Amino acid sequence: MRDYFRYLSICLCLALAIPLTVQAAGKKTSPLLASKPELRSLLQQEMQALQQALATISQALPEGDWPRVASTAKQMHDSFIFQQQLTTEDRETLHSILPEEFIRQDRAFHQLASKLHRAATRHDTELSLFYYSNVVESCVACHSQFATHRFPSLSGSTPAEAGH
Numbered sequence: 001m002r003d004y005f006r007y008l009s010i011c012l013c014l015a016l017a018i019p020l021t022v023q024a025a026g027k028k029t030s031p032l033l034a035s036k037p038e039l040r041s042l043l044q045q046e047m048q049a050l051q052q053a054l055a056t057i058s059q060a061l062p063e064g065d066w067p068r069v070a071s072t073a074k075q076m077h078d079s080f081i082f083q084q085q086l087t088t089e090d091r092e093t094l095h096s097i098l099p100e101e102f103i104r105q106d107r108a109f110h111q112l113a114s115k116l117h118r119a120a121t122r123h124d125t126e127l128s129l130f131y132y133s134n135v136v137e138s139c140v141a142c143h144s145q146f147a148t149h150r151f152p153s154l155s156g157s158t159p160a161e162a163g164h
Contacts, residue, residue: 054135057132
C-alpha cells in the first residue's frame with residue numbers, strides 16, 4: 001500500500017506540474033477548437049476545475065475525508081462547467097469537430113470518476129486509490145494524444161506510456 005501511495009504522489013505531481021510548466025511557457029490554442037473561441041474557453045475552465053478537483057482528492061484521500069472525495073468525484077463525473085453550459089448547437093459542433101477517439105476517452109474518464117465516487121461512498125481506500133490513479137492516467141493519455149500543443153513533454157508518449 002505504501003508503494004501505491006508513492007506512485008499516486010508521483011502521478012499527482014506530474015498531473016499538476018506539467019500544466020504549470022506549459023502555462024509559464026505561454027498558452028497555445030487547440031487546433032481542434034481554434035475556430036470556436038467560446039468552446040475553447042469553456043473547455044479551459046473545465047480543465048482548470050478538473051485540475052483543482054484532482055488536487056482536492058489527492059489531499060482528501062489520505063485523510064480519509066470520504067465525503068469530500070465522493071462529492072468531488074461526483075462533480076468530475078457530472079462535469080463542472082462544460083456539459084452544463086453547452087447549447088444543443090454547441091454539442092453538435094463539438095461532435096462534428098472532435099475525433100471519435102477523443103469522445104470515447106472523455107466518456108471513459110467520466111465513467112472512472114463515477115467509479116471513484118462509488119468507491120469513496122463505500123469508504124474503500126484501495127479501490128478509491130485505484131480509480132484515482134486511473135483518472136490521472138486517463139488525463140495523461142488524453143493529453144498525450146490530443147493536447148501536445150499544450151503539453152509538449154507528452155508528445156513522445158505512446159498510449160502504453162501514457163496510461164493505457
